Amino acid sequence: MSEGVASPRRSRGSELSLELVPTGISGLDKLLLGGFPRGALVLLAGNPGTGKSTIAAKFLYEGAVRGSEPGIYVNFVETKKDFMVHMNMLGMDLQRLEEKGLFHYKEALTIVDEDALVAQLEKILQLVAETGAKRLVVDSVTAMLQIIRDRARIRELVQNFFVNGVKQMDVTTVLIAEHPYGAKTVGYGIEEFIVDAVIILRFETHQGKVKRILELRKARWAPIRQAEIPFYIRPGIVVELSLPEAPEEVPPLDLTRRFNVASAIAEFSRRTPVCTVRSKVTELKELASAVFTIPRGAQVILGHYPTLDSKHVISLVVAALITRYKPKITVMSAKSSPTSFHNLVRCLLNLAHHDRETAERLAARHLSIYSFNPTAYTLTEIYDMIRTTVDRDNPDIFILEGVDILEVFADQREYQELVYNLMLRNKKRRVTSIYTFSSYSREEFYRRLAATMADVAIYIGEPHFLLESDHVGQSYTVEFAGLFGRVETLIILNTELLFRSGCIG
Ligand SMILES: Nc1ncnc2c1ncn2[C@@H]1O[C@H](COP(=O)(O)OP(=O)(O)OP(=O)(O)O)[C@@H](O)[C@H]1O
Numbered sequence: 482m483s484e485g486v487a488s489p490r491r492s493r494g495s496e497l498s499l500e501l502v503p504t505g506i507s508g509l510d511k512l513l514l515g516g517f518p519r520g521a522l523v524l525l526a527g528n529p530g531t532g533k534s535t536i537a538a539k540f541l542y543e544g545a546v547r548g549s550e551p552g553i554y555v556n557f558v559e560t561k562k563d564f565m566v567h568m569n570m571l572g573m574d575l576q577r578l579e580e581k582g583l584f585h586y587k588e589a590l591t592i593v594d595e596d597a598l599v600a601q602l603e604k605i606l607q608l609v610a611e612t613g614a615k616r617l618v619v620d621s622v623t624a625m626l627q628i629i630r631d632r633a634r635i636r637e638l639v640q641n642f643f644v645n646g647v648k649q650m651d652v653t654t655v656l657i658a659e660h661p662y663g664a665k666t667v668g669y670g671i672e673e674f675i676v677d678a679v680i681i682l683r684f685e686t687h688q689g690k691v692k693r694i695l696e697l698r699k700a701r702w703a704p705i706r707q708a709e710i711p712f713y714i715r716p717g718i719v720v721e722l723s724l725p726e727a728p729e730e731v732p733p734l735d736l737t738r739r740f741n742v743a744s745a746i747a748e749f750s751r752r753t754p755v756c757t758v759r760s761k762v763t764e765l766k767e768l769a770s771a772v773f774t775i776p777r778g779a780q781v782i783l784g785h786y787p788t789l790d791s792k793h794v795i796s797l798v799v800a801a802l803i804t805r806y807k808p809k810i811t812v813m814s815a816k817s818s819p820t821s822f823h824n825l826v827r828c829l830l831n832l833a834h835h836d837r838e839t840a841e842r843l844a845a846r847h848l849s850i851y852s853f854n855p856t857a858y859t860l861t862e863i864y865d866m867i868r869t870t871v872d873r874d875n876p877d878i879f880i881l882e883g884v885d886i887l888e889v890f891a892d893q894r895e896y897q898e899l900v901y902n903l904m905l906r907n908k909k910r911r912v913t914s915i916y917t918f919s920s921y922s923r924e925e926f927y928r929r930l931a932a933t934m935a936d937v938a939i940y941i942g943e944p945h946f947l948l949e950s951d952h953v954g955q956s957y958t959v960e961f962a963g964l965f966g967r968v969e970t971l972i973i974l975n976t977e978l979l980f981r982s983g984c985i986g
């Protein structure tokens with residue numbers, strides 16, 4: 482059983498059973514065994530701009546949208562207009578919820594003395610009672626408590642208002658605390674032992690790039706195994722945690738549906754002399770289809786000699802697979818531009834189908850290509866981009882070109898984590914995936930972690946120039962190590978024809 486997948490009993494009946502309310506933040510609920518206990522006091526602290534208000538707003542938003550639980554946001558630092566505009570930009574239409582009576586905003590910017598604060602807090606309790614609010618956010622307790630100097634008085638107020646007040650009304654409350662940059666102490670104005678959970682947000686910078694980290698410091702009802710979790714803020718999903726994948730959730734490979742790359746390429750080569758397959762095994766159809774098979778959901782690593790342009794290989798594989806199986810393919814590349822890729826695939830399809838329109842239609846319908854510059858993002862962001870793209874496109878086949886380039890720019894451990902989690906995730910979702918690496922030798926290629934994780938490995942050796950009467954181009958030895966063993970074949974790419982047809986060059 483992996484961390485966070487156990488779910489505790491949630492019956493309302495017994496005094497001793499715990500009712501958990503989902504936070505609505507993807508990943509956090511999993512870590513917290515389902516969410517915050519109803520009536521919990523949660524301290525959400527962090528540096529300026531880390532995402533405290535965003536997470537708190539998402540907590541109210543999801544409670545209202547999914548659970549029809551009214552929520553109240555009390556803000557001592559931000560005007561209603563600014564707040565609503567920011568949250569709207571992230572995709573949370575709080576105004577609509579306000580119209581339905583599911584969201585209430587209390588602007589408390591002008592409170593300057595203790596009497597006014599106490600009066601304000603009483604009004605909030607009243608509002609909770611009137612609106613039947615089930616969720617409350619105070620942004621921030623630091624600002625609120627600055628109004629009072631006396632520490633004993635602060636404790637008394639916190640006890641009366643939060644512990645004896647809203648908590649007793651079964652309102653789940655998020656208290657935001659500001660944590661100045663460089664501050665070493667954990668003085669948030671409110672003692673950490675009063676609250677049921679403590680979540681801290683902070684920034685980390687890696688090579689000038691920013692990474693957001695959520696630290697789970699305390700959760701009275703849930704075990705804390707993974708204390709530091711990277712997270713992102715993004716319009717739409719708003720906040721998402723990047724949790725490790727659970728291997729036990731991976732289903733066995735689906736052998737009833739599979740892609741036979743070699744026979745797809747052999748078929749392609751019969752349509753156009755742009756490529757030729759020289760192998761005895763592909764002629765023995767039954768055997769070949771067993772040996773060269775890539776079951777649906779398999780994770781394939783494709784290594785190639787560095788002087789070989791992986792774009793050529795991938796385009797050939799893509800064009801052959803589209804011609805044979807008509808799958809939906811998504812390519813993400815750390816090295817080639819989408820246009821050059823698309824052009825090459827369309828050109829190959831045109832050569833095979835002898836019809837520009839068919840080639841255009843097949844490419845448009847079956848292929849999506851994206852590229853990204855790995856130096857512009859942290860690995861966490863790249864992982865997030867890949868996940869988002871795969872989730873959105875929901876392809877049958879996913880290809881990541883230039884995984885070795887990611888490795889060069891990243892911290893080793895982080896890189897290994899990305900490869901591991903990405904492979905598990907795609908396998909779990911049954912997305913057949915091909916990851917390309919350049920490598921000078923197959924021995925080096927097989928030593929990678931990705932090789933340990935992969936179901937199928939393909940290695941394409943150093944290209945040799947070939948000059949024959951009907952073949953002018955490059956020949957490669959392709960080694961295929963799959964479920965049924967290892968087999969070699971020779972593929973000739975007629976680069977002269979590619980040049981002449983305007984596909985490359
Ligand atoms: N549309 C957006 N897409 C991605 N990130 C965004 C977007 N809008 C805002 N952000 C990020 O969210 C952060 C703001 O988050 P938020 O206001 O929740 O932080 P905070 O911790 O409450 O800050 P403060 O300490 O100022 O109250 C910004 O720093 C910004 O980087």
Ligand SMILES: [Mg+2]
Nearest residue numbers: 533534535620
């Ligand atoms: Mg804020």
